[in-house]
Amino acid sequence: MKTIVHKHPLAVxxxxxxxxxxxxxxxxxxxxxxxxxxVYMIGPAHKxxxxxxxxxxxxxxxxxxxxxxxxxxxxxxxxxxxxxxxLYILFTIFSGQWRYLLPNKKSFKEAWLVLLHDLHIRKYAxxxxxxxAAQRIAYTAIIVMGLGSLLTGLAIYKPVQFSTITxxxxxxxAARAEHFxxxxxxxxxxxxxxxxxxKTGWNNFQAMVTxxxxxxxxxxxxxx
Amino acid sequence: MSEPSSxxxxxxxxxxxxxRKTLFAFVFFIVFLAGAWATFKWVxxxxxxxxxxxxxxxxxxxxERLFSAMFDANxxxxxxxxxxxxxxxxxxxxxxxxxxxxxxxxxxxxxxxxGDTLHLTINDIKKLPKKDLVFDFxxxxxxxxxxxxxxxxxxxxxxxxHLNGQSKMKYVGLQTPDKKYYVGIDMPSALHAQTLxxxxxxxxxxxxxxxxxxxxIIPVKYGIKxxxxxxxxxxxxxxxxxxxxxxxxxxxxxx
Ligand code: HEM
Numbered sequence: 001m002k003t004i005v006h007k008h009p010l011a012v013x014x015x016x017x018x019x020x021x022x023x024x025x026x027x028x029x030x031x032x033x034x035x036x037x038x039v040y041m042i043g044p045a046h047k048x049x050x051x052x053x054x055x056x057x058x059x060x061x062x063x064x065x066x067x068x069x070x071x072x073x074x075x076x077x078x079x080x081x082x083x084x085x086x087l088y089i090l091f092t093i094f095s096g097q098w099r100y101l102l103p104n105k106k107s108f109k110e111a112w113l114v115l116l117h118d119l120h121i122r123k124y125a126x127x128x129x130x131x132x133a134a135q136r137i138a139y140t141a142i143i144v145m146g147l148g149s150l151l152t153g154l155a156i157y158k159p160v161q162f163s164t165i166t167x168x169x170x171x172x173x174a175a176r177a178e179h180f181x182x183x184x185x186x187x188x189x190x191x192x193x194x195x196x197x198x199k200t201g202w203n204n205f206q207a208m209v210t211x212x213x214x215x216x217x218x219x220x221x222x223x224x
Numbered sequence: 225m226s227e228p229s230s231x232x233x234x235x236x237x238x239x240x241x242x243x244r245k246t247l248f249a250f251v252f253f254i255v256f257l258a259g260a261w262a263t264f265k266w267v268x269x270x271x272x273x274x275x276x277x278x279x280x281x282x283x284x285x286x287x288e289r290l291f292s293a294m295f296d297a298n299x300x301x302x303x304x305x306x307x308x309x310x311x312x313x314x315x316x317x318x319x320x321x322x323x324x325x326x327x328x329x330x331x332x333x334x335x336x337x338x339g340d341t342l343h344l345t346i347n348d349i350k351k352l353p354k355k356d357l358v359f360d361f362x363x364x365x366x367x368x369x370x371x372x373x374x375x376x377x378x379x380x381x382x383x384x385x386h387l388n389g390q391s392k393m394k395y396v397g398l399q400t401p402d403k404k405y406y407v408g409i410d411m412p413s414a415l416h417a418q419t420l421x422x423x424x425x426x427x428x429x430x431x432x433x434x435x436x437x438x439x440x441i442i443p444v445k446y447g448i449k450x451x452x453x454x455x456x457x458x459x460x461x462x463x464x465x466x467x468x469x470x471x472x473x474x475x476x477x478x479x
Contacts, residue, residue: 001238003237005234006232017253021260071474072281079283130232158478160443160479161295209253210245
């Protein structure tokens with residue numbers, strides 16, 4: 001006999017795993033679009049430290065000269081991304097799941113302790129319910145970023161009809177840059193997310209698929 | 225990412241049930257991911273319509289229906305002071321401009337109906353009320369530039385030449401004199417107050433690479449619709465042929 005605890009509601013698992021391929025394709029089609037005016041870089045224009053992206057990158061992955069294809073995918077998948085995201089937010093609000101997700105007063109201090117623990121500087125992690133403080137901040141940030149992508153996206157998709165949004169973003173060119181930076185943010189989030197999931201192990205990962213986590217006998221003792 | 229707290233619903237199950245539940249969830253999960261991938265591959269195998277995969281073309285057309293229903297003809301594009309306009313204006317493509325053009329022999333052919341065409345000189349057009357427009361020109365590639373144009377609003381032009389019946393049709397079609405570049409524009413966007421038959425840039429006649437003697441400036445659309453060197457204008461209830469829409473781009477291309 002084993003004791004299992006129901007951790008992730010079915011709806012959240014659906015939203016999460018729909019979002020994964022949709023966002024992956026949004027980023028891919030976004031690069032196809034970005035190629036046509038591939039101007040962003042880090043560092044001074046005459047001697048950049050890093051260019052988004054070197055021509056070799058586009059050539060190697062055959063993602064050059066595909067602007068129309070990129071736009072067509074982007075403007076189809078944007079609906080799935082938006083609808084899935086809105087349903088997730090609605091579910092999170094009305095199911096009360098937001099209680100595990102939103103950072104609270106303690107989270108910002110605790111997030112440091114979590115980080116120190118993860119970096120093996122501190123031996124004990126702060127106590128947590130479902131998500132630790134660092135996760136709460138990261139997951140809430142990624143939801144806000146999703147909204148940001150929709151708004152900056154609208155600002156460059158319909159800059160006349162949604163001119164207020166474009167103006168709030170600081171103009172058309174600024175909105176395009178913000179839309180790009182948010183995407184870089186997803187990629188960074190994704191890497192950290194994956195590393196954390198791998199580090200935490202199978203029992204935690206499989207819960208995002210099955211919904212439940214098996215409680216180890218030792219953990220069961222401490223929670224009683 | 226550690227043990228969930230005991231505040232979540234708990235259940236005691238047999239090892240067998242646990243294995244079955246886990247297996248079932250993972251089989252479903254893998255079928256789901258494979259299904260997503262198969263759907264992507266399926267779309268990529270569909271025939272193309274106007275250079276775009278058919279399901280994507282259908283979505284573009286649905287987006288067009290939605291956003292043209294939302295189109296607000298009274299909403300104006302932001303205008304800038306003349307001093308904000310770029311002196312070196314970007315040039316992006318010479319399709320339809322490769323022949324030479326002569327101001328004396330050039331005519332704007334306005335097809336009122338088949339067999340009934342107006343032939344106008346550039347001076348006929350310059351006689352109409354002139355409007356200066358400094359706005360942020362946006363290219364479908366992703367760049368934008370504040371530029372200064374002048375000409376007669378297409379709406380004023382159509383009223384002056386009594387094209388009232390024509391303005392009730394759904395589309396305006398434009399072609400270069402050599403017919404190698406052509407666009408179709410929905411009537412509400414064509415009649416927008418800032419859509420110009422343009423003959424000046426930065427206070428001077430258009431340079432050849434900007435469509436001398438007459439081009440379209442339509443700030444509610446991407447640059448691909450701002451046809452340079454207009455030869456023929458016609459009206460239609462069917463979508464006129466469109467150079468970039470045949471090459472996989474969105475027909476509407478509207479802002
Ligand atoms: C291969 C890809 C991915 C894997 C394996 C994965 C795995 C996981 C796992 C195991 C959890 C639960 C964490 C826990 O219980 O401690 C989780 C939660 C979450 N993941 Fe991912 N993830 C992936 C991709 C993504 C992407 C692309 C995003 C968004 C940009 C994302 C956003 C989230 C969010 C917001 C949560 C919290 C969900 C909630 O409880 O409401 N994930 N992920």
